Amino acid sequence: MKNNQTSAFKVGGLSLAIASILGASALPLSAVAQQSEDEVIEEVVATGTRLKGTATAVLQERQNQAFVADILGAEQISRTGDGDAAAALRRVTGLTLVDGKFIYVRGLGERYSSTQLNGMTVPSPDPTRSVVPLDLFPSSIIESLNVQKSYSPNMPGHFGGGNVNIRTKSIPSEFVFNVSAGGGWNTQNSDTGVFYSGGGDDWTGRDDGTRALPDIISSGLAANGSAGFEGDRTRTLAETQDILSSFNWDIGPDEKSVDPNFSLGTTIGNNYVFDNDSVLGFLATVSYSNEWTVAEEMLGNDIGGGQENPRFTKYRDMVSTEQNVRWSGMFNVGYEYNSNHKVELVNMILHDMRDRVRDGYYFDESESNPGVEEFRRMDIIFEEREMVSSQLKGTHNFLNLLDGVFFDWYVGTSRASREAPDIMEVTFQQFYDESGALELERLDDTPGTNLNRQYQVLYDESDTYGFNVSTAFFGDGYDVELKAGMDYYDKTRDGNNIDLAVRHFGISSDFKEGSRLNKIFSQENIYNDDFYTSSTGRSVFQDNTGAGDKYSAATKLTAGYFMVDAFFNQKFRVSGGARYEDFQQVSIPFVEHSDTFADDTDAIVDSIYSETDVLPSLAFTYIPSEEMQYRFNISQTLIRPDLRDISSTFFIDPLTEFLVRGSPSLVETELTNIDFRWEWYMSQGNNLSIALFYKDMENPIEMVQFDGGEGVPQLLTANGQEGELYGIEFEFLHDLGFIGDNFSNFFVSGNMTLSDSEVTIGSGDQESLFSQQAREAYGGTITATITNDKRRLVGHSEWVANLQLGWDSDNGEHSASIVYNSFGERIIAPGVRGFEDGIEKPFHSLDAVYTYYPDFNTTIKFRVQNIFNDEKEIEQEGLTLRKLSVGTGINASITYNF
Structure with a gap:
């Protein structure tokens, strides 16, 4: 849709006009069906490039947005063969990939960008960062990636380099069934x-x-707040042996x-x-x-x-x-x-x-x-x-x-x-x-x-x-x-x-030799009192939490x-x-x-x-x-x-x-x-x-x-x-x-x-x-x-x-x-x-x-x-x-x- 010579709101009715600004994922099914008839070029003999034919809607959406944005469509991602959102986004202007997971927009670190899934904020499974690792999202579920580089009031205020909106595939306009290997x-x-x-x-x-954390340790933590023994009492040799044996x-x-x-x-x-x-x-x-x-x-x-x-x-x-x-x-x-x-x-x-x-x-x-x-x-x-x-x-x-x-x-x-x-x-x-x-x-x-x-x-x-x-x-x-x-x-x-x-x-020096831990920490060695440098064995195990x-x-x-x-x-x-x-x-x-x-x-x-x-x-x-x-x-x-x-x-x-x-x-x-x-x-x-x-x-x-x-x-x-x-x-x-x-x-x-x-x-x-x-x-x-x-x-x-x-x-x-x-x-x-x-x-x-x-x-x-x-x-x-x-x-x- 072009907004230059005709009203941006009158073309196709109000709903289509606003939906085009919001993005293809917001289009009604009937519009998607009509759009698909125009865009699915696998059904016709292509006389031009496949990428250019299928990227038309993406270009039109970018053109019609009021704010500066770059959009990457599913066909563009498929063209480069990128397997996830992180790898695909490095193709966008000014974006670089760090550690295979995080995107830097215009040179600003991942903390200076925000990520949304279908326009909604989602949590992160990474303990070192608040942003979502983008390698989590496989290309198979992605319809498009919208990188908005200039701020608009309907975006989260946490905005530096840009906002990445991962838009997943929506309801198809016709029957779809495929398998891949x-x-x-x-x-x-x-x-x-x-x-x-x-x-x-x-x-x-x-x-x-x-x-998993051994049961003897987890139960000790739950009951006593310590790893397998009560309070500040000195751990016995038998308790130390049981702890080491449980690993x-x-x-x-x-x-x-x-x-x-x-x-x-x-x-x-x-x-x-x-x-x-x-x-x-x-x-x-x-x-x-x-x-x-x-x-x-x-x-x-x-x-x-x-x-x-x-x-x-x-x-x-x-x-x-x-x-x-x-x-x-x-x-x-x-x-x-x-x-x-x-x-x-x-x-x-x-x-x-x-x-x-x-x-x-x-x-x-x-x-x-x-x-x-x-x-x-x-x-x-x-x-x-x-x-x-x-x-x-x-x-x-x-x-x-x-x-x-x-x-x-x-x-x-x-x-x-x-x-x-x-x-x-x-x-x-x-x-x-x-x-x-x-x-x-x-x-x-x-x-x-x-x-x-x-x-x-x-x-x-x-x-x-x-x-x-x-x-x-x-x-x-x-x-x-x-x-x-x-x-x-x-x-x-x-x-x-x-x-x-x-x-x-x-651990006594006589028992340290070897390159395999299952030999050094064998059951025979663990339950041998000579394995330890002290009579209680308490010095061999330490909780550094x-x-x-x-x-x-x-x-x-x-x-x-x-x-x-x-x-x-x-x-x-x-x-x-x-x-x-x-x-x-x-x-x-x-x-x-x-x-x-x-x-x-x-x-x-x-x-x-x-x-x-x-x-x-x-x-x-x-x-x-x-x-x-x-x-x-x-x-x-x-x-x-x-x-x-x-x-x-x-x-x-x-x-x-x-x-x-x-x-x-x-x-x-x-x-x-x-x-x-x-x-x-x-x-x-x-x-x-x-x-x-x-x-x-x-x-x-x-x-x-x-x-x-x-x-x-x-x-x-x-x-x-x-x-x-x-x-x-x-x-x-x-x-x-x-x-x-x-x-x-x-x-x-x-x-x-x-x-x-x-x-x-x-x-x-x-x-x-x-x-x-x-x-x-x-x-x-x-x-x-x-x-x-x-x-x-x-x-x-x-x-x-x-x-x-x-x-x-x-x-x-x-x-x-x-x-x-x-x-x-x-x-x-x-x-x-x-x-x-x-x-x-x-x-x-x-x-x-x-x-x-x-x-x-x-x-x-x-x-x-x-x-x-x-x-x-x-x-x-x-x-x-x-x-x-x-x-x-x-x-x-x-x-x-x-």
Whole structure:
């Protein structure tokens, strides 16, 4: 729909006009059916490119939105072969992917963006971040991804880089039934992988209890608040033996080849038209995948040696094997009456299991033991992430009220969880003979070395509801839409981490020899009194769980907004309004293994974070012709600290494996956002756009590294004084027919973002928020600690590039794309003690996708990922802080439509 020469509200009636602004998922079934007839080009012989033909609706939606947005449709995602929302979104202008899960929009970290599912806020199963890991959402359930980069009052006020709305597939316009199967292999998987004995149900993505906290410990915690003994009484030797005996020690490691990757999926749906002008429809989809990855990994930390001769005093060189099992299910049912009233229920479950074991060389300069040649360290993590969501939503057009009233509403409840039972880490010493052969291996004898086992759980539950109501007025030369609404969101979180240690010094030296834990901790050894260095054996087992490892938290948001969207003379569009938000958040730590608050009531009340804000927004669009428009947006938004940001408890960041803690006195970041974009929509889907953006930040929330002495580097979440971000974006899509007739079936598309940023930390100002938060965390000032108190934002890349070359055959049976993605250097760990910042190097991703349509029902797809075989690498002072080889992936799949 074009709004340039005819009224944006009169085309197709009020309901269709507003629905087109809201997005394709809001269209009534009858409109979807009509739209599908125009867009499903598999049913006709394609004379142009398949992508351009199916992307028309996406382009029209972007063109008709009042605010700057980028939209990625299902066919575009399929074209690049991306398997989940996270991988797909890195194709959007100005977006980069971090850790395979989180999206940075225009160089701002994941905390500066928000994610919605069908317009509703959902909880996160990640304990280290409040945003939802986007790799949870498989492409099979996605209809489109809407990235809104300029703020509008109907969006959450927590808005920095942008808002990502994942819109799932809705009720089909006709009968749909398909099955799919796929398989794959990675060049890294040709090497032997390292394995351990897991559970028998790992293929289902769930632990069968093999990794569960032993009953003797869990019952002791429940009854006494201690691990298997009462109160402060000295543990007896028999109790220690029973505790050690209860753990699973049969964990390898073993070496063997890995299985090939495979995936399965099916979708079925239909609609039924009744005589009373009503439609009932449903859609069900299920998918399953099991993937293996063998990788070489290097990890270094704790720089020493001074700036003239920097070196890592600790590093690891290892081989890792990771299994990922993902399965999902979605069931939608919808009812529409008279094309003006529609109700839809969307239910889904997303499950993601990651099982990783790493084994290899470990070096620690501080661990000096005569005769020790090398250290070997093995660690294991098994985690299950799951999201269950139910959403009920409705849209209603009351055409007889005023000039028409449109009303939509939603109610949703969601649960997200993460369970990580028996996270384990152990270190061995290795001794070699004169010929270089391994002579002896034993548990590390270095004082203070432990075998660590952790049991982590996280449960998030949320309820949300809201509505929007709008009406339009038409006059001579103007059309005006008035819109208002409210949103409510309530989330609770419960987390617990049980940290247990088997202390090596509590075991007699004669029993430490060996490389397999099931031999060292055999039943015979455990129940041998000589196994222990003390008569009670109490020194061998230690509970390191601390206050704050168990916590509860709650977030509540009530919001309302009003906005106006007006057209004048079909040339000018003005949209604006304001949003009011009342926000409250609190995190309450507990005494370990109990329901007793770690802080007194007054401290808890003082820790409640409460803010009320009014957030204005204004957008202006000039439309000189049907093909061209100019946009200008200005708004004020904010970024609030999440639950982890205000907690003083340390956690391990999964990307860097650094220790991170928050600041209880953290305050919100206030942003002023300015956007300008020129858009040119040419014939046959060709398009070009250029955008300028600027963001001014007060009290930006940043990660800062501190000199914590020996050990793993420590990061603090703190407020800087000020920051700014500015840049330019280019995006284009054009066929190559202008070169010659032989190129008419080729097209090229791409985008590039060039930007810069600066944040002022303010370490020299002892009255700044930053200095206050540093004193809270470390008990003193840190003026001389930070290397650069003015630098780029953490995670910001000065350039981001995407390029795609596509081809479609004349008969529509063949389709191919070559897709490139890369980003510029970005800061991961700010430097301290004069050392420069830790920088993630560019990763150059080149993929090729070929699709064959042998008949009307069958689709065969081949994909090669990371053709360059590039590696992920983080450097600091010319040293490799982290390196991960990901290999080249080769995948094939087949889908059959009945």
